[in-house]
Amino acid sequence: MKYIAALFAVLTIIGLGQAHQFEDFGKGPLHEDIQDFLDFVPYQEIQGIVSDYISNDPEVQKAFSDLLSSSVLRDLMVDWEAIPEMINILNYVQKEGVDIYSLVNKANKALNIDEIVPPSHLYSPVIQRTGGIVGLFKDITDVTPLADFIHTYVQKMKNSSPFVNFVNQLKSDNSQRAVDKVYQIKSLQIILNVLKTSGVNTQITADILYIVLGLTVPNHVTVYQERTLEDELMDFVNLLPVDQITEIVLKYVAQDEKVQHSLKYLYTPEFHSNLRDVEALKEHQVLVVYLEKAGLKVTDYIKKFHKDIGMEDYVPPKIQSIFKSEIGIQKIGDGIKGMLKDIYDIIPLDKIEAVYNEKLQNSKVFADFIEKITSSEFQKLANDLYVNPTLQNCLTNAKENGWELPELTKFFTRMFGFKLPY
Known part of the structure; x- marks a missing residue:
């Protein structure tokens, strides 16, 4: 009352x-x-x-x-x-x-x-x-x-x-x-x-x-909406030279045999089986719940990844056509590692760093998220999953097919300014 x-x-x-x-x-x-x-x-x-x-x-x-x-x-x-x-x-x-x-x-x-x-x-x-x-x-x-x-x-x-x-x-x-x-x-x-x-x-x-x-309400006033963590993260994505990154990725996909092999591996029953085994782990489920509570829509990202790599009974036809090239297969770099390096070289790290520090000061939702993913609790959850034999087997198989997943994780977190204790 x-x-x-x-x-x-x-x-x-x-x-x-x-x-x-x-x-x-x-x-x-x-x-x-x-x-x-x-x-x-x-x-x-x-x-x-x-x-x-x-x-x-x-x-x-x-x-x-x-x-x-x-x-x-x-x-x-x-x-x-x-x-x-x-x-x-x-x-x-x-x-x-x-x-x-x-x-x-x-x-x-x-x-x-x-x-x-x-x-x-x-x-x-x-x-x-x-x-x-x-x-x-x-x-x-x-x-x-x-x-x-x-x-x-x-x-x-x-x-x-x-x-x-x-x-x-x-x-x-x-x-x-x-x-x-x-x-x-x-x-x-x-x-x-x-x-x-x-x-x-x-x-x-x-x-x-x-x-x-005769009083005028300011025309420039935009009705305020609470920003979500996803809104804050998109500010980092908007700093990226998307056209240049797209050009690099398409070039590697079309011309680098190691990248093509690595991408094809994502659509194989072997990788799908390994991924399901990892996702069935208690350690993986606990980590997903932790990140969801921290504001990251990790479940949506996993669902989209499943769909993108055809984790049903078929591989979409458009996935097969991506590996065809009229100029033939060439070795233009060192596979995924080389592609990541080329992209890394054009990322505006100084701007990312500046936005990261600004958000730590002015965005509660972002600061809370960073606090959670740099905490000892998160580090323990991540470490428990990392040392699990099932995940190690998945990482080994992925590495043999050109995927340096720990390096890929570092690369993407750096894109958002995260400074995690790997």
Whole structure:
């Protein structure tokens, strides 16, 4: 229940409250103007709709659970209150007689955030469910008298100088800078992304800000998405000269007999049998689980490798055609070893090193992964598998067919900047 209270405390900041349900939050003309708008909000109905969705709608339950299990709301409030331009707006509203700091601090208390103190010179006083997150917003909109809001807004702009001054304050350069900074807050972008992917029209807020106040939501803002480990690793792949690497690989595949022999070996029943034996080892299974928990989708990679080497009852025809060459077989290098050396020579190791160090400092998901694969626990798991006779037999057979698998492992890990204790 405390989380539901926290959510509603935050909602009070954006106006989901009436004087009849909340203690008085100020006095003076501006307070009365704002109260006239709040009186239109059917708070009890909205509260009932929200409570019903939280209790009965699976999509909203999951979104709500995800929100409460993270620090997104708390981070949003902390970052929002750290924007100087937002404090300027709060100070203006407080000075005009609205005890906005009291409302903000109710949310802060619910979210376990230290209260913010205004400057001493300022004034101090059974539901039918549409379903899903989109339905939640629609059901709330359906019970909200938007026409009354618009009519009252127009009347206030005509007849209330405190309200006009307040709107002018909201239209100021200070407010535009505040909007720019608010929309850069990571936690807000996470929330907007959840709403957007659920089908909620988040653009409507930007449109209202522009129509009513002339404030523009930054066009360059991209809805934030949490980066996965795979996203971080792809940054390294994007550093590679892919066209040059492809050219080298195709040249070796077409012209180097050792590489051709090594590739053909991957499609043989002997290698398939050896690979199945290794994958059946307890040591291999434990290592796979460890890497999966560390965030690496190793199971997907193994499945794809199986498919690529035809580990069914046949070898795809396209695999056979790759070894044909109109110019005949030549010895252009030292097999797989030579191909790896040629590729290694064009890899931008300095850039990889720089990105690796940057990610260690700024990417939690990457830093956590590196910590796990350089730990003594991982080293023991890897060593237990490496010394197993079944794996050694597989490595020996692979080496006899041109595959230096330990060297290949070092090569690929170096491409991602990993510094493992081999």
